[in-house]
Amino acid sequence: MSPLFLLILVTSLLRLLLGSLMGLGIDETYMVAASHHLELSYFDHPPIAWWLTHAAMWVTGSDAPVVARLPFILLFALSTWLMARITTALFHDKQAGFWAALLMNLSPVYGLTAGGWVLPDGPLDCALLGFLWFSLRATAVIPGGGRWGNWLGAGLCAGLAMLSKYNGALVLIGLPLFLVTAPKARVWLMRPQPWIAGLLAVLFFLPVVIWNQQHHWASFAFQGDRAGGLRFQPFAPFGVWAGEALFVLPWIWVPLILLWLRALRRGPSEPRGWLLALFAATPVLLFAVVSIWSSRHILYHWSAPGTLMLFPLLGAEVARRLQAGAPRLRRVILGTVALVLVALALVGTEMRFNWLTAAFGPGILGKGTDVAGGVDWNDLAPQLAARGLLSTPNLVVAVTRWNDAGKVDYALGGRFPVTVLADDTREYGIVAPADHFLGRPMLLLTPDNHQSYILARFAPLFDKLMVLPPVTLRFGGYPFMTLSVLAGTGFRGLSPADVK
Incomplete structure (x- = not known):
């Protein structure tokens, strides 16, 4: 059994176990309840997460938490495979692919929330990784590029990303930026393939546009208002980045950002890193910049689609250092695995059995509303x-x-x-x-x-x-x-x- 297959199997089984132990969170319950109504789109987000939940409940006849979460767990198994496949193809190193996939699974914002909860982030991440894979092949950054199938695959995955969550568009911007700035890729701007791919993505997004037109553009207005308000907070980006680091895990987030900055510095001369850096740039920067003036609360997971694009760089760097002999790095990875497993065990059992209250009394969780x-x-x-x-x-x-x-x-x-x-x-x-x-x-x-x-x-x-x-x-x-x-x-x- 290959290490990657074992990783996918073990993490999927852990998510199934955790999904059966834990009740649904506020956003999850809201989505599960609302998904009984099958619509073209929904107020908060585009429809794919609701459609998947509706399909799971319709097929099984149950709305149990683990049933509602099952499509998202399966999608993250696919995301894990895609991350490994992308990294291996980029750097010709299966070890790099494995480390990228493992570190993505260890990061809570991906491995826990996107990987096993009823949220739009899981479908979004999977679609974006598919978009990255086809974009790399279509632009010949990895072998097998230039064919119609790759461009249509990129358009299809871009459409699926836009049907998952609006901030997926911030990653999609990276492809036209790459076509404009990478000399060898610029030729594609004069060919029909990328334009047809873009048209395909727009066609997939039409249900969201139609729903919004029928409901006075309610969803677009709701999401757009999150950048509203006006006040000057010059240090707010540091708070946003600190929150993002906490969600990813600081000792994973900091290397991701350093590798991103290195790829930006090297520029188009290193097409692999340049494409990944451009895919990540807008989500990583935008929400920090918006926080300077916005009076709305910036949620730290909004930039996660951007840092997701940087895990291939991290996987390659970890593989290189381990091959050179880096016992401290190996200990950090093993310690992170242990930390995540212990945290999941504590959270899962607490949310099932409420053992904290049983052990320490009702006051341990305040008045209980926590x-x-x-x-x-x-x-x-x-x-x-x-x-x-x-x-x-x-x-x-x-x-x-x-x-x-x-x-x-x-x-x-x-x-x-x-x-x-x-x-x-x-x-x-x-x-x-x-x-x-x-x-x-x-x-x-x-x-x-x-x-x-x-x-x-x-x-x-x-x-x-x-x-x-x-x-x-x-x-x-x-x-x-x-x-x-x-x-x-x-x-x-x-x-x-x-x-x-």
């Missing part, structure tokens, strides 16, 4: 049903935050419409806007336990609104969240002032 994002609210439906609250005809369940909507919707198995009584409704404002349920009875669930405030805020929306005993959710035998419960009749709809 774990709520990664715990399925499995006892919500039985508690509500036992009190007869789910038997009301035409019942609608309402929440006050979009991130609670997915948790509630998933816990209730999609049996009731779930709407959000707030200004930030995300996909629920598309599939279940509150004003579609005028006159319907509503069960309002909110983690806010200030009953006087809740009544003052929401009573005007109903003919009658009653406060009922709260529901306490438990995790591993211990309470972790209390939800206020209110029953309303004669819903009157929302005005702009109601959702502030």
Whole structure:
């Protein structure tokens, strides 16, 4: 059995195990619940992650966490193979390919979140690696280039990347930059292949454009607003880079950036490094630059598609140093493997059994809400049903935050419409806007336990609104969240002032 095949097998089995131990995170639950509605695209992101989740649930008849995560685990197995294949072809060294693939798996932002969670990042990374592979061959940076099939493959993977997540476009920019700046590749600008490939990518992206046109460009506006606001923060990029380093692992991120800078310095004279550096440049730089003026929070994983493109350089460098004899580097890699395995064991077992609370008492996790994002609210439906609250005809369940909507919707198995009584409704404002349920009875669930405030805020929306005993959710035998419960009749709809 080859080391690469063993790596893919072991890491996939670990992700399956972890996927069965852990409940769905907030974003995962939101995506799983929303994916019951099959759409051309979705409010937050393009549709591939939702389509994959919908397909997995349709084929198996289950929405269990490990089932929803299965397509993403399989895609990352393919991503691991692609990373090894790309690096081996670039540097003619199977060891370099193995080290690039291993280090990618050890980096949490790739090996954990993109590799095993229901998020758009997994499909995006796989599509981008496919795009990189075909681009390298199409431009003859690696042998076998220049054929129509490679250019069409690059266009296909570019389209799949754009159907996965918008920031994939930042990596795709690297190919035209390479064609313009690399003398031997410039000839392709006068040939039809890259232009046809670009047209193919645009055609794949059409569902997203059509959906946005039908929904007042909601998704484009939402994502574009993240660069909004205006303030001057000259040191903000250092915070962004520090966060990115933490997500990748600092001792992996720093060498990636140093190798990127070296490739930029060498320029087009070294086409392999130049192409990889250009593919990485826009994501690595853009979000740090935007942070200088944007008042919005920059999420550290947004630049991850850029640093992903640099792992072949890191794999080659690690292979070169190990072949020259570098015992300290080998110890660092083995220590990272041990650290990641221990961390996964601790997190996986805690999110399954809540042993921290059992060992140290409820105070160890504050008031309990710290774990709520990664715990399925499995006892919500039985508690509500036992009190007869789910038997009301035409019942609608309402929440006050979009991130609670997915948790509630998933816990209730999609049996009731779930709407959000707030200004930030995300996909629920598309599939279940509150004003579609005028006159319907509503069960309002909110983690806010200030009953006087809740009544003052929401009573005007109903003919009658009653406060009922709260529901306490438990995790591993211990309470972790209390939800206020209110029953309303004669819903009157929302005005702009109601959702502030």
